[in-house]
Amino acid sequence: MILIPLWCSVTASKKLHIHYEFGVSGMLNSIRKNAKSRVFQVPLVVIIFVFIFYFGYNTLSGNASTAAAKVNGVEISFQDYNETYRRMEDFYKETLGGQVSEDILNQLGLKKRAMDLLIDRVILAQQAEALGFEVSDDEINTAIKNQEVFFQNGAFNEDKYRQILSINGYSHAKYKEERRFELLLNKVQDYYRNTAVVTDADAENEFKERNTFVTANYVAFDPAVFAITAQFTEQQVEEFYKAEGEAFRTQEKRSAKYLEFKTEDFLKEVTITEEALASEYSARKSRFYDEEAARQKSLDEVRDELEGILKNEKAANLAERVAYNTLTDLEDSKTKWDDLDFKTTDVVGAAESSESFPDSPDFQKMLFAIGKDSQGAEVMDNDVVYIVAVNELIPSSIPELSEVKDAVEARFRIIEGNRLAREAAESFLAKATAEGWEKALDGTGYKVLTSESFNAKATSIPPLGYSADAPKKFFDAPEAGKVIDTPFEIGGNFNAFSIATVTNPDMGLFPEEMEAIKAELLPAKREEALETNMEQLRENADIELNRQFLNEQ
Incomplete structure (x- = not known):
């Protein structure tokens, strides 16, 4: 998978009159705080083939019904917007451990950010053309060889590079063009960053803040x-x-009724023929190679071990098949739970524990995932298959004040x-x-x-x-x-x-520290300069958003 870090956007153009406030805690607050600039470099890593913007961005096609936005006449399709949004959503879900509700995603304003990202990329591409910027093959090759994803033993590896491209359906030429476009946008951003100046007064104010x-x-x-x-x-x-x-709402509580189909209970129904033993031994020979003695063990030497493995596998498959058939009969009303010898658990909340539950990490999760009227669902464990259904359900409620x-x-x-x-x-x-x-x-x-x-x-x-x-x-x-x-x-x-x-600070020390302070302030000043220029470019751009997109916000 080819992973390329891309910058992402957050706030809105004045011309669009759209503004978002984010109000979440912890990492979400950090994201919000650090994303005040649309061009702030957040640690967002997306798969590069999400973006269909190549060097010839004017070739983007679309019509009034499929274009999510139009920037100075260049259309952004709903397909590009939806794919960009999906990748950003996947990133944050992965970053925040998957525990991300739709409400949190809305507070992050991902839909707006995805559109901002695409709008800014078009604007930057247009500026690259206006400024006459180009990216040479040497620059592309150097950039590719500096990507650590293609490193092996600390250095660029041609074979690994080709292999990764192949896995992702990329040719060298296609990937070069995408990298060309990314480098082109970086050039435009650096052009605006380079307008930044840290004045003596800036450095003096910083010195005073540090030393007062x-x-x-x-x-x-x-x-x-x-x-x-x-x-x-x-x-x-x-x-x-x-x-x-x-x-003060109480949590929903449930108890389970369940059937269990243990592998060990089906072992007596399983036999392994000599023909099957020979065939499986041939297929699994490497498993029985003695590394210390540097020799292959014979079938006679491993007969009992192999037979035990095969019996266990067949018994497990039989348990799964019987469980599946039983669940199918329940769903088709060919049998009823009352006709079966099932077990039950205590009534608990989703986060509560009880010794009445089987020792299976997924059992309780499944109990709270299925509908209350479901005939059941299978839960696979190492040596047992469960069919679990809701036995008793106490709904969530707001209790009486008393x-x-x-x-x-x-x-x-x-x-x-x-x-x-x-x-x-x-x-x-x-x-x-x-x-x-x-x-x-x-x-x-x-x-x-x-x-x-x-x-x-x-x-x-x-x-x-x-x-x-x-x-x-x-x-x-x-x-x-x-x-x-x-x-x-x-x-x-x-x-x-x-x-x-x-x-108060000793201002006599300032002259000798001034240049070092300027150097420390410069990175932030560069980002401020980029954002200031981008705001002006957005203000001057003719940006049209599709009404359908606006209705989604």
């Missing part, structure tokens, strides 16, 4: 403390449960504790901003702690913990005594801050 340090005084407002004294009415609890009842009142009140108390802690922190900061930090503390009994030092580049306030946004609030004209007007939730508490100390 503060410590903070803070008061922690613990929601758990406020939750203890939180007061609320029955009506508030009822209204909370009416709005948030879904969080059944879960203690849990609901406990949840509501936690929420109230958070609200009250935030309000207390906000009230304290409002007074501290108006009258001063020390004045606001008078008579409160609040305990004031002091943080370790941190700079504007920090992602945490030590020792409190991680906060991507809080550290930056301290560096807008920092001075000792300044009150930070917003509380930040860090480490489970709502924290009110003021600046305790400020350590």
Whole structure:
């Protein structure tokens, strides 16, 4: 399989008036955060033959009904769009462990990203033509020889290259043309990246951000403390449960009825003839080669072992056949479960365990995968075949408030504790901003702690913990005594801050560090320059989206 890293797009053209907000956590938040630019290089690897855009992109065909979009007269077909979307979807499902719902895919905006990708590729191809860019055969050959997928023993291997192309139905000429197109687009992107400039002022600002340090005084407002004294009415609890009842929904539970067909139970019905032994010995000779003695074992030497293998295989096949016939009879109503000697399990949820279940990793998965009215499904294990069906089903439901009142009140108390802690922190900061930090503390009994030092580049306030946004609030004209007007939730508490100390940088060191800082800032500046130019190109492009595509968004 030929794997080529391709850049992928995210945000929308102003001309199209389409905008997406993504709201998912963990890795999805990281994807969202790092994909602010349509040309940001995400770690997306797709199979190159997804894209049908070759060097002669003007040869793309389509008509009003099959074109998903049109970019300066060049059509993008629904086939190309659907294939691109499918590959991106497969990538994220694989990256996120397959546990990706349709809702998460929608939050990622993959449909929009797939179209953005194709639109940008057409725009870049058109710019390549306008700028007169070309890619030589030498450049293509060098690029191919640098692809590690074709390496063997640390270097490019011609035989491996040809083999991989052949497996994927590629000729050398066809692959060269696709690589030519990719390199052409890279040239255009690099052309715009190379317009980037890191100024002395940029470097100086960066130096100051790295070398200006503060410590903070803070008061922690613990929601758990406020939750203890939180007061609320029955009506508030009822209204909370009416709005948030879904969080208390019970999971569906099932028990199984099942039949088992063990290989060992069919061994007595199996015989192996001498003719079969001889034939199988001939077919499996390599299995009985003695490596240490460097000789082939004879049939007589391995007769018992081979006969045991063949009997087990035939018995397993017989068990499968009987299980299949039994399931077919159930489905055709030729027999009923009540007529069979079946076993049952305890009633459990999908994620619960029970010793009443057979020791089979797929048994419980199948129980919750089949429909409640299904006559059954086969589950294959190493030495047994199961037919499993639903015996009893307790549906998922939102219980009556009276059944879960203690849990609901406990949840509501936690929420109230958070609200009250935030309000207390906000009230304290409002007074501290108006009258001063020390004045606001008078008579409160609040305990004031002091943080370790941190700079504007920090992602945490030590020792409190991680906060991507809080550290930056301290560096807008920092001075000792300044009150930070917003509380930040860090480490489970709502924290009110003021600046305790400020350590300014030694600007005498800046001249000797300036060039190194510029070099460090340049990669990000290059991407900014590319995005700025791409935004202008999109703004000037004549982009038409098919109404059918818009209706899918």
